[in-house]
Amino acid sequence: MTVVEDRRSRRTRGALRDALVSLVLERGYAAVTVEDIVAAADVGRATFYTHFKDKEALYDHVVSSVLHDLKERLAEVLAPEDAGFTGQPVAEVFRHATEQPDAYRMILRGEGDGRGLRAFEDAWSTTAHETFSARVKANAVRPRVDLQVLARAWVGEQMAVLLWWLDAPEPRPATDQVVDTLVELSRRGRFWATGFDPDER
Amino acid sequence: MTVVEDRRSRRTRGALRDALVSLVLERGYAAVTVEDIVAAADVGRATFYTHFKDKEALYDHVVSSVLHDLKERLAEVLAPEDAGFTGQPVAEVFRHATEQPDAYRMILRGEGDGRGLRAFEDAWSTTAHETFSARVKANAVRPRVDLQVLARAWVGEQMAVLLWWLDAPEPRPATDQVVDTLVELSRRGRFWATGFDPDER
DNA sequence: GAGATCATAGACAGCGTGTCCAGAAACAGT
DNA sequence: ACTGTTTCTGGACACGCTGTCTATGATCTC
Numbered sequence: 001m002t003v004v005e006d007r008r009s010r011r012t013r014g015a016l017r018d019a020l021v022s023l024v025l026e027r028g029y030a031a032v033t034v035e036d037i038v039a040a041a042d043v044g045r046a047t048f049y050t051h052f053k054d055k056e057a058l059y060d061h062v063v064s065s066v067l068h069d070l071k072e073r074l075a076e077v078l079a080p081e082d083a084g085f086t087g088q089p090v091a092e093v094f095r096h097a098t099e100q101p102d103a104y105r106m107i108l109r110g111e112g113d114g115r116g117l118r119a120f121e122d123a124w125s126t127t128a129h130e131t132f133s134a135r136v137k138a139n140a141v142r143p144r145v146d147l148q149v150l151a152r153a154w155v156g157e158q159m160a161v162l163l164w165w166l167d168a169p170e171p172r173p174a175t176d177q178v179v180d181t182l183v184e185l186s187r188r189g190r191f192w193a194t195g196f197d198p199d200e201r
Numbered sequence: 202m203t204v205v206e207d208r209r210s211r212r213t214r215g216a217l218r219d220a221l222v223s224l225v226l227e228r229g230y231a232a233v234t235v236e237d238i239v240a241a242a243d244v245g246r247a248t249f250y251t252h253f254k255d256k257e258a259l260y261d262h263v264v265s266s267v268l269h270d271l272k273e274r275l276a277e278v279l280a281p282e283d284a285g286f287t288g289q290p291v292a293e294v295f296r297h298a299t300e301q302p303d304a305y306r307m308i309l310r311g312e313g314d315g316r317g318l319r320a321f322e323d324a325w326s327t328t329a330h331e332t333f334s335a336r337v338k339a340n341a342v343r344p345r346v347d348l349q350v351l352a353r354a355w356v357g358e359q360m361a362v363l364l365w366w367l368d369a370p371e372p373r374p375a376t377d378q379v380v381d382t383l384v385e386l387s388r389r390g391r392f393w394a395t396g397f398d399p400d401e402r
Numbered sequence: 403g404a405g406a407t408c409a410t411a412g413a414c415a416g417c418g419t420g421t422c423c424a425g426a427a428a429c430a431g432t
Numbered sequence: 433a434c435t436g437t438t439t440c441t442g443g444a445c446a447c448g449c450t451g452t453c454t455a456t457g458a459t460c461t462c
Contacts, residue, residue: 006459006460006461007459007460007461008407008408008409008458008459008460009408012408012409028314028316029314030231030257030313030314033448033449033450034449034451035448035449043409044409044410044411045410045411046409046410046411046412046453047409047410049450049452050408053451054451056231109314109315109319110311110315110316110318110319111314111315112231113229113230113231113310113311113312113313113314114310114312114314114318115229117311118311121361144385145386146374146382149362149379149382149383150386152361152365153358153361153362153383153386154358155361156358156359156360156362157354157357157358157361158357159357159361160322160353160354160356160358160360161354161357164349164350164353173347178350181346181347181350182350182354184345184346185354185390186390187390188389188390189386189387189390207428207429207430207438207439208428208429208430209427209428209429209438209439209440210438210439213439213440234417234418234419235418235419235420236417236418236419244440244441245440245441245442246441246442247421247422247423247440247442247443248439248440248441250419250421251439251440254420255420
């Protein structure tokens with residue numbers, strides 16, 4: 001366990017991280033070589049290999065950093081109230097994404113053959129499933145929908161909208177507004193609109 | 202325009218197609234080389250290059266075949282009734298996916314740096330957006346939710362569940378059942394359950 | 403300042419790529 | 433069954449990128 005990382009290491013790792021993300025967004029993961037990365041990061045090629053085994057390892061490092069960060073954030077928000085449904089966790093994800101939009105974009109686009117995407121999806125839908133189960137238990141209800149499907153659907157929806165939002169031209173719609181929409185969708189269904197009830201027909 | 206393709210071409214292209222898909226599912230797109238593909242397809246390496254520029258071209262070919270196929274299918278289903286909401290288009294996608302589950306898996310997992318995934322998502326959400334717009338107009342309602350967000354959310358949800366379903370161990374839950382769940386989710390919202398109304402709290 | 407740690411250039415073998423060729427094989431139409 | 437056309441094939445080629453190693457210089461920490 002390194003207590004505090006050497007400044008040089010911090011600098012190079014950070015530079016490599018940033019270089020990877022921006023190059024991937026520019027050309028696509030497969031088209032980016034280690035030589036490109038070290039050139040963009042202004043780092044010797046040999047140095048790259050003292051930090052990461054290969055391009056894939058660097059990519060995985062980025063993904064797990066993001067995921068680790070996010071989990072810490074969510075832990076704070078999720079702890080207090082457990083059974084009620086607020087949009088808070090979703091809002092937190094959106095907020096986190098605005099802080100490092102490029103890394104999120106890279107992941108959500110499926111760069112790296114979707115490995116980051118899947119890691120994200122799995123982590124998130126596990127959390128979602130647990131939350132749903134807890135809520136069902138706490139409220140003593142019998143869900144009409146398989147919770148697995150529910151969790152997957154919920155997460156898929158979030159991620160799709162999040163990516164759409166991140167890719168939208170600035171100024172983006174306000175975070176709260178998009179999150180409200182998502183929550184509203186979940187509560188009342190997709191066709192909630194004035195004077196339109198899908199059961200009419 | 203080739204009227205009828207030479208049998209040899211058909212055979213090799215088919216073999217390459219299948220080889221790519223199964224190898225990608227096995228090892229991941231990046232780890233598959235052209236040499237692997239031709240070995241699995243039992244085809245000379247030189248032959249590969251007379252058909253496709255590179256691995257990427259083969260991948261794109263697979264994706265666009267699937268997408269082309271799907272569009273034809275959907276055209277039949279979408280034409281008759283336009284304003285009502287049946288789960289028919291969704292069901293058709295699921296049916297189509299069962300006919301070539303591996304290709305779908307490859308695409309939906311984000312293999313190929315998510316290019317297939319994005320192509321799929323764009324095509325599908327464009328269709329969804331058009332359908333929603335038409336329905337809103339036909340029913341003269343004022344939607345409470347931005348239709349762009351709606352379309353993205355809807356499609357993201359479908360794709361996530363579809364992948365989950367394809368990756369589920371056999372025997373998979375019946376298509377109709379999963380589709381019904383999705384439709385029900387859309388109609389009434391995510392928390393539709395006996396005795397559980399999210400507005401209670 | 404001293405000792406530890408990190409960065410770097412350059413050299414190396416290895417692998418996969420994409421292109422070319424010339425001969426063999428399989429094809430479609432008559 | 434014959435013929436002209438198209439496709440398949442292995443082998444050879446240069447090239448670019450990879451991952452490893454070493455020796456030297458630079459930069460950190462305390």
